Amino acid sequence: MKKHIISVLVENKSGVLSRIAALFAARGFNIDSLAVGETEDPKISRMTIVSEGEENVLEQVVKQLRRLIDVISVSDYTKKGLDYVGRELVLVKVDAPPSKRSEIIEIVDIFRAKTVDVSINTLSIEITGTDSKIQAFLDLMHNFKVREIVRTGKIAIVRENQSSGKKESKNE
Amino acid sequence: MKMTGAKAIVESLKREGVDTIFGIPGGQVLPLFDALYDAPFRFILTGHEQGAAHMADGYARATGKVGVCIATSGPGATNLVTGIATAYMDSAPMVALTGQVTRKMIGNDAFQEAPITEITKAITKHNFLVQDARELPEIIKSAFYIASSGRPGPVLIDLPKDVQTEEIEFKYPEKLNLNYKPVLKGHIGQIKKACELIHTAKRPVLYIGGGVIISGASELVYKLAEKIKTPVTMTLLGLGGFPSSHPLSLDMLGMHGTRYANYAVMEADLIIAIGARFDDRVTGKIDSFAPHAKVIHIDIDPTSISKSIDVDVPIVGDAKEVLKDLIANVKAPDTADWLKKINGWKKKYPLTYTKDNKLRPQYVIEEICDLTKNKAIITTEVGQNQMWAAQFYKYSLPRTFLSSGGLGTMGYGFPAAIGAKMGCPDKIVFDIAGDGSIQMNIQELITAVAYKVPVKVAILNNCYLGMVRQWQELFYKRRYSASDLKRNPDFVKIAEAYGALGIRVDKKKDVRSALQKAIKSPLPVFIDFVIEREENVSPIVPPGEALDQMIGGMA
Ligand SMILES: Cc1ncc(C[n+]2csc(CCOP(=O)(O)OP(=O)(O)O)c2C)c(N)n1
Ligand SMILES: [Mg+2]
Numbered sequence: 153m154k155k156h157i158i159s160v161l162v163e164n165k166s167g168v169l170s171r172i173a174a175l176f177a178a179r180g181f182n183i184d185s186l187a188v189g190e191t192e193d194p195k196i197s198r199m200t201i202v203s204e205g206e207e208n209v210l211e212q213v214v215k216q217l218r219r220l221i222d223v224i225s226v227s228d229y230t231k232k233g234l235d236y237v238g239r240e241l242v243l244v245k246v247d248a249p250p251s252k253r254s255e256i257i258e259i260v261d262i263f264r265a266k267t268v269d270v271s272i273n274t275l276s277i278e279i280t281g282t283d284s285k286i287q288a289f290l291d292l293m294h295n296f297k298v299r300e301i302v303r304t305g306k307i308a309i310v311r312e313n314q315s316s317g318k319k320e321s322k323n324e
Numbered sequence: 325m326k327m328t329g330a331k332a333i334v335e336s337l338k339r340e341g342v343d344t345i346f347g348i349p350g351g352q353v354l355p356l357f358d359a360l361y362d363a364p365f366r367f368i369l370t371g372h373e374q375g376a377a378h379m380a381d382g383y384a385r386a387t388g389k390v391g392v393c394i395a396t397s398g399p400g401a402t403n404l405v406t407g408i409a410t411a412y413m414d415s416a417p418m419v420a421l422t423g424q425v426t427r428k429m430i431g432n433d434a435f436q437e438a439p440i441t442e443i444t445k446a447i448t449k450h451n452f453l454v455q456d457a458r459e460l461p462e463i464i465k466s467a468f469y470i471a472s473s474g475r476p477g478p479v480l481i482d483l484p485k486d487v488q489t490e491e492i493e494f495k496y497p498e499k500l501n502l503n504y505k506p507v508l509k510g511h512i513g514q515i516k517k518a519c520e521l522i523h524t525a526k527r528p529v530l531y532i533g534g535g536v537i538i539s540g541a542s543e544l545v546y547k548l549a550e551k552i553k554t555p556v557t558m559t560l561l562g563l564g565g566f567p568s569s570h571p572l573s574l575d576m577l578g579m580h581g582t583r584y585a586n587y588a589v590m591e592a593d594l595i596i597a598i599g600a601r602f603d604d605r606v607t608g609k610i611d612s613f614a615p616h617a618k619v620i621h622i623d624i625d626p627t628s629i630s631k632s633i634d635v636d637v638p639i640v641g642d643a644k645e646v647l648k649d650l651i652a653n654v655k656a657p658d659t660a661d662w663l664k665k666i667n668g669w670k671k672k673y674p675l676t677y678t679k680d681n682k683l684r685p686q687y688v689i690e691e692i693c694d695l696t697k698n699k700a701i702i703t704t705e706v707g708q709n710q711m712w713a714a715q716f717y718k719y720s721l722p723r724t725f726l727s728s729g730g731l732g733t734m735g736y737g738f739p740a741a742i743g744a745k746m747g748c749p750d751k752i753v754f755d756i757a758g759d760g761s762i763q764m765n766i767q768e769l770i771t772a773v774a775y776k777v778p779v780k781v782a783i784l785n786n787c788y789l790g791m792v793r794q795w796q797e798l799f800y801k802r803r804y805s806a807s808d809l810k811r812n813p814d815f816v817k818i819a820e821a822y823g824a825l826g827i828r829v830d831k832k833k834d835v836r837s838a839l840q841k842a843i844k845s846p847l848p849v850f851i852d853f854v855i856e857r858e859e860n861v862s863p864i865v866p867p868g869e870a871l872d873q874m875i876g877g878m879a
Contacts, residue, residue: 167453218627219625222450222503224503
């Protein structure tokens with residue numbers, strides 16, 4: 153089963169998030185990640201949802217999302233085969249005793265990640281990037297003692313040459 | 325104009341053309357009830373909020389208008405839940421108003437607080453928790469529009485008490501700013517593709533559901549059926565969408581459908597589905613449903629299409645709009661051989677039952693049908709009574725068969741009958757009930773009596789939860805676990821205690837005169853028909869079997 157990136161434009165109102173989450177939950181779908189934020193229009197929010205499930209059931213969920221009154225448009229980037237730029241930001245807190253510290257910093261540099269906090273025993277690192285870059289980085293970090301990982305969930309933007317002129321609409 | 329939120333609600337309801345409201349007051353809706361005190365609506369105080377919701381539903385299904393009910397916060401609101409879910413499953417337009425604790429108290433487990441917008445999210449088309457009294461007019465206008473347009477459904481508006489008392493400047497919006505815009509016109513390219521399939525079909529079947537009735541498309545279905553000489557089968561909620569007496573009618577299909585409808589579907593090479601959703605009670609074993617058929621599916625709700633079966637030509641749109649275009653473009657296929665075959669089945673396997681001197685439920689329904697000339701509004705409870713009412717009353721008009729098809733709610737029929745009678749006072753309204761189901765909202769007798777709503781309830785009293793017993797007989801070795809109702813109360817006395825008329829009939833020969841007496845009476849009437857206890861609904865497609873694997877009904 154493939155992971156799907158589903159982008160949903162919604163009215164920026166209370167209660168919308170739980171309606172959307174409930175539709176996924178009702179079909180027993182786990183939401184891998186969910187990122188919500190205001191768009192260029194403050195009355196509208198965009199939710200970027202990553203989920204996996206049977207194709208036809210996912211298609212049904214997308215249709216049901218479109219049926220919600222507060223939903224403006226839904227687009228399954230994966231299903232449409234759209235070329236998009238996908239990014240996620242991750243914060244990692246890792247044990248960094250003096251003996252390991254320089255090794256960790258070297259990896260941080262190679263990945264163009266950033267150290268955002270330093271204490272006697274730990275380093276906190278910020279990394280953004282694609283799934284594979286983040287996965288590779290986290291794999292390396294697991295050679296040390298990871299204390300905490302915090303992820304934003306993936307967001308994505310469609311490359312311009314494809315989306316230009318085409319407006320996303322609710323009933324396509 | 326300056327006014328309180330409560331007055332603004334009443335003013336908005338007036339603008340929406342509301343004439344009847346069902347409900348029960350309580351602490352958190354007192355300001356609204358105060359405003360209703362001199363409002364120009366009929367307010368119907370019910371015995372239970374579930375009754376109010378079903379009455380609003382029955383009123384809506386019988387008239388096509390939006391039904392309105394009101395309950396207080398907490399238990400009042402939760403008592404509406406079954407009624408809302410029932411309306412949701414069958415796409416009945418309803419607006420439910422609930423009181424809520426003051427905005428500051430929400431989330432504090434205040435007295436009589438329940439998070440009703442959370443509770444009803446999955447069983448409403450939409451709901452609102454009003455946070456600002458100034459939004460009331462826009463929210464109420466939206467609620468009525470959402471409830472009644474597209475695929476209709478219930479909308480709930482939760483009204484914190486202090487929103488009802490806040491002063492606002494009232495202005496009713498002319499237009500709504502909603503993203504929600506249902507597609508009405510069908511795609512003409514798809515309609516032409518559908519026409520091509522129809523032209524080459526040899527064994528087409530029209531399969532129509534509740535959407536035809538909601539859309540007001542029955543006359544167009546009639547035209548289409550005659551134009552393309554294609555037989556019509558109906559779902560439970562589609563009954564009345566095409567006259568049962570028409571030679572092209574196959575009556576109901578599915579689990580308790582006719583043999584001829586189910587055979588036709590299984591042999592069809594084209595299914596034209598209109599406003600129906602291929603429910604599992606209709607399709608039987610899904611993989612073997614209509615194995616030879618291509619499928620055209622017309623529905624206003626895209627989520628209904630290709631949900632359970634693959635569709636060859638989907639057409640999203642309002643049945644009425646799509647049918648207009650379809651009829652204009654379609655030419656008749658040659659169906660002469662097919663109709664001959666179908667008429668053979670109709671002759672060989674008519675719907676029937678044992679005709680002897682015993683008091684059988686099917687006979688009671690045939691007599692009701694005869695006395696009301698196929699034109700009464702029939703509501704049903706759930707169970708065998710519901711299936712017999714679907715099989716043996718021959719419906720001729722849309723909006724005359726009201727039944728909880730999707731949710732299967734026992735206790736629906738009686739309050740729905742009261743609501744329907746209020747909306748259509750010139751119609752004879754019968755609830756065809758079971759002895760189990762009637763006890764689930766029997767308290768609404770007081771509502772029927774108090775407001776002089778002369779609905780007639782035909783209790784098909786088998787002293788069983790009959791449908792449960794039938795399944796136990798067929799599939800659980802006659803182990804009648806918790807389905808015997810010999811403990812039943814005296815329904816005649818109950819009716820009389822409330823001030824209604826009660827009649828008991830235990831002989832076949834007394835059925836007709838009792839029905840005549842009931843119809844003539846100005847009172848609500850309970851008729852306790854003491855029927856053959858172990859009569860079964862037949863035919864039946866056993867669960868998980870294909871439609872042509874019916875048991876019974878071989879005449
Ligand atoms: C609220 C509710 N509870 C339980 C059921 C399950 N159920 C379906 S039919 C039935 C028996 C109905 O008995 P009765 O009203 O006497 O009708 P009969 O089948 O005997 O005609 C039951 C319990 C239901 N449909 N609805
Ligand atoms: Mg019974």
